[in-house]
Amino acid sequence: MRELTYAQAINEGIREEMRHNGKIVVLGEDVGKYGGVFGVTRGLYDEFGAARVRDCPLNEAAIVGCAIGLAIAGRPAIAELEFMDFTTFAMDPITNQAPKLRFFWGGQVSVPLVVRTPIAAGLGFGTQHSQSLEAWLVHVPGLKVVMPSTAYDAKGLIKTAIRDPNPVVFAESISLYSARGEIPDEEYVIPFGKADIKRKGDDVTLVALGPIMPKALQAAEELAQQGVDVEVIDPRTVAPLDIDTIVNSVKKTGRLVVAHVAHKTGGVGAEIAQQVVERAFDSLDGPPVRVAAADVPIAASQRLEQATLPDVAGMMKACLSFRQ
């Protein structure tokens, strides 16, 4: 099998879908001739032209709003926002419009929209370029939220996102863009709401979201050498959330750790932990543990950022905290 990077895999997924469906439009800042600030849309402009791969002015609210207009008029739209922090300028279209139009218009429209936006945590981009805001989004009924952690998943999930007749926020990870993975020659899709067990184990369940996955797997390998067998679960989509796979794992291990680069308070980790408590309280050996960013703004200084974000040692410590 051939290998592609995570960024190339997303690119290939978009390219295949744009070949299948001539109605699809890509829009965003620098997505056209330049190929995207991180190169994810490279070559699409050359293949599909300026009408379908549209360089936009710096206006996030209008980019997503315009993408919604395209979508409800029958043209699936893929909008790119260069950093997840920039979704703040587009919060009205992302939260008030795209996920609600179908409902409050009684089903008269569908909104085939993908908002692609990357998480940059851990790369020294500083306070306004390093946030992971999925918790804000999963709070909104009508939105789907995807957080792929491998090249293989990224390709299969972006294709599903583009085919979905509903609004999807596709949260990529800049730290993973150059990560390589095996990609089948033939096309494939990955359904939403289906978690992937990245590593099987019997002692502790470690649920890890998006960009933290490589560190979660590293923590699991190091713990294996200490005789602790960690099961690492990647929900892949946080809305819809495959809670069944997580609950089944916890019923086996009795221990739950949830890790994400988003801040701890009000994070998706709290939601997953609570759902497990409601479903599998009697199976738990102790309270679920969250490993997440400290509740402080993310500093640019490497020393300070590293102290803010969750790391391998933190996940190992959390997994060991259940041992007597």
Next chain:
Amino acid sequence: MTLSAEQQIEAFRRMWLIRYFEEAAIRLYGEGRYRGSTHPYIAQEATALGVCAALQSTDVVLATYRGHGAAIAKGADPKAMMAELLGKATGMCKGKGGSMHMSQTEVGFLGCNAIVAGHIAIAGGVALAQQLDGTGAVTACFFGDGASCEGVFYETLNMATLWKLPLLLVVENNEYAISTHVSDAISVPDISMRAQGFGLPGVTVDGRDFDAVYAAATQAVARARRGDGPTLLEAKTVRWSRHSAVAAGGAGGEKADRWKLTDPIPRFRQELIQRGILAEARAAEIERDARQVIDDAAAYAIDSPYPALEELHTDIFA
């Protein structure tokens, strides 16, 4: 392009439908038949009709929470609207939308939107789809003077002009954003002047004058269909006595009845009579019939059932 006598009479009829619809909406709110609020379009009828008369059935209209007028002008069904207002299962949105979220896509009314200016960029996207599809259709987007202060309005002005989108941006300047008068909110005397900074035509007309609105809209539609891009059309008007059923806002006190001095409906009626298109008796009959349509719609809405609770979980995902 001139309108036939029949088309002008239909515009006159729809003006009365809007007026009576809004009076019924206010009355039904007072009777406690629905909750929330309603934002009457009274005194602005000539603007919606003037613009929609310049459109084809395949063109699209988007409007704000003060959007009942645009809906009726584009041909939406008053019965389904009234039922929607009352939150009934027979409403055009199954009762889920209410006063501020009406829509009827089959007549090209792509709905009301309750986030001020939130729909302007969406209208740009609909216009972009029309441009890419090459159908020759255009989009008209109604919004108020208040919305013209929101950032996304300017973002859309820039992008729509840059891309030459087939779009009419119709700003209905009714002088007040709830209580704030335009003189306290807007730095230019005419909102159409905003167009100068973006490189598109900006036109101001008397929004209570059907003919003036229609003439300006016709030019803007022709320009859009030619592929020359958007137009910012400002329709100046005077707001009805309140912002909404809930908020009085400005224009209260002795100013409350000011709109009646320039009421667009008697003015249009007089025009049609002078042109020999309409006789007094026929005008009175049209008004009576419109009132009956709305009375029937209200009775239909009151008699309609509320939605089943299962509807809570439908229409979220396609």
